[in-house]
Amino acid sequence: MVKVGIIGATGYAGNELVRLLLGHKDVEIVWLGSRSYIDQKYSDVYRNMFRLVDAKCLDDNMDALAKEVDVIFTATPQGLCASLVNEDILSRTKIIDLSADFRLKDVKTYEEWYKIEHKAPQFINEAVYGLCEINRHKVNKNTRIIANPGCYTTTSILTLYPMVKEGIIDPDTIIIDAKSGTSGAGRGAKVNNLFCEVNESMKAYGVGTHRHTPEIEEQLGYAVNRDDIKLIFTPHLVPMNRGILVTAYANLKKEVSYEEVKAIYDKYYGEEFFIRVLEKDVCPETRWVEGSNFVDIGFKIEPRTKRLIMMGALDNLVKGAAGQAVQNMNLMFGFEENEGLKMAPLFP
Numbered sequence: 001m002v003k004v005g006i007i008g009a010t011g012y013a014g015n016e017l018v019r020l021l022l023g024h025k026d027v028e029i030v031w032l033g034s035r036s037y038i039d040q041k042y043s044d045v046y047r048n049m050f051r052l053v054d055a056k057c058l059d060d061n062m063d064a065l066a067k068e069v070d071v072i073f074t075a076t077p078q079g080l081c082a083s084l085v086n087e088d089i090l091s092r093t094k095i096i097d098l099s100a101d102f103r104l105k106d107v108k109t110y111e112e113w114y115k116i117e118h119k120a121p122q123f124i125n126e127a128v129y130g131l132c133e134i135n136r137h138k139v140n141k142n143t144r145i146i147a148n149p150g151c152y153t154t155t156s157i158l159t160l161y162p163m164v165k166e167g168i169i170d171p172d173t174i175i176i177d178a179k180s181g182t183s184g185a186g187r188g189a190k191v192n193n194l195f196c197e198v199n200e201s202m203k204a205y206g207v208g209t210h211r212h213t214p215e216i217e218e219q220l221g222y223a224v225n226r227d228d229i230k231l232i233f234t235p236h237l238v239p240m241n242r243g244i245l246v247t248a249y250a251n252l253k254k255e256v257s258y259e260e261v262k263a264i265y266d267k268y269y270g271e272e273f274f275i276r277v278l279e280k281d282v283c284p285e286t287r288w289v290e291g292s293n294f295v296d297i298g299f300k301i302e303p304r305t306k307r308l309i310m311m312g313a314l315d316n317l318v319k320g321a322a323g324q325a326v327q328n329m330n331l332m333f334g335f336e337e338n339e340g341l342k343m344a345p346l347f348p
């Protein structure tokens with residue numbers, strides 16, 4: 001059995017990790033790390049775990065944890081993983097970081113967009129950007145650190161990547177309109193996320209400044225060997241618990257038919273367990289992926305404006321966080337990539 005520790009187990013992404021790992025046949029959770037609930041029973045914090053998890057929450061001592069487990073998940077705020085990790089820890093255990101600390105390859109870009117000093121830049125190059133469907137060849141038993149992509153970026157990149165890579169769209173014209181359920185903002189109390197602030201309303205935020213913009217630009221840039229792609233990314237907060245919906249627009253570089261675009265999506269994703277390219281004229285909906293590790297993708301050619309409209313939906317806490325992290329763990333330990341992740345979406 002692979003021994004697992006979770007730092008940030010009491011957050012939304014952490015709780016989702018616990019839920020998924022409980023259903024994984026090769027894993028034992030031995031450390032539930034917290035900051036605010038140390039020595040309290042985990043199932044008192046999350047009553048969905050009553051009679052399923054008997055353990056108490058421990059602290060976030062990564063040095064001690066590294067001596068006990070084979071892999072540590074960090075589901076913690078930006079900057080924390082980088083402030084804890086060191087060479088001794090990485091020589092003992094693997095790290096799958098759900099935050100953004102190791103996602104951007106340029107430390108200056110990270111510090112500029114996150115407004116925090118990076119405390120472990122020496123590990124940035126080593127970290128693998130764990131977008132499994134694109135980078136799985138880079139993840140294996142020797143991988144020590146995974147930068148697990150987040151919810152908006154996973155949806156945006158997977159939806160756009162084949163079209164950028166195959167030169168169907170002009171990457172300098174991309175506009176991404178994204179919507180997220182409120183769990184995307186975490187469990188911490190914030191006025192903006194109170195029921196009356198979110199319910200029956202919708203709003204854009206981080207307009208022109210959201211920190212996921214450079215991450216999407218960087219990853220799509222790798223598809224065409226460029227480091228200067230600039231795109232617009234506008235996230236919106238919507239009154240639902242879970243789910244991300246991305247609608248992306250870009251200019252077509254040439255005239256294409258439905259069959260040509262569909263053939264490209266099928267070439268990239270036809271064999272992928274977790275990516276479902278939908279049938280003609282079917283638009284992805286968050287409700288059809290909720291609770292699962294699936295990403296649903298659809299598209300429409302808009303001949304009047306010579307644009308392609310690409311749509312993607314996933315569950316921010318599963319494929320956008322904990323599910324993708326477990327998928328990466330499976331690759332790192334040589335398990336079936338979908339072990340513990342085969343569940344069908346919830347509905348209603």
Ligand SMILES: NC(=O)C1=CN([C@@H]2O[C@H](COP(=O)(O)OP(=O)(O)OC[C@H]3O[C@@H](n4cnc5c(N)ncnc54)[C@H](OP(=O)(O)O)[C@@H]3O)[C@@H](O)[C@H]2O)C=CC1
Nearest residue numbers: 008010011012013034035036075076099184186187316321
């Ligand atoms: N929510 C989502 O949909 C997604 C989240 N992510 C990323 O995952 C990470 C966690 O997000 P999320 O679960 O939403 O956040 P939450 O706010 O729900 O949880 C944060 C967790 O981190 C712990 N924590 C906070 N500060 C510290 C600290 N100084 N030392 C130790 N532990 C600390 C908290 O402990 P305690 O509860 O004990 O205070 C809690 O367990 C973030 O980096 C986020 O960007 C990525 C993709 C999607």
Ligand SMILES: CC(=O)N[C@@H](CCC(=O)OP(=O)(O)O)C(=O)O
Nearest residue numbers: 098099100150151152180184185
């Ligand atoms: C609704 C909401 O507030 N969402 C968060 C994204 C959360 C997240 O998952 O961030 P990472 O992908 O970087 O880990 C935000 O916009 O900051």
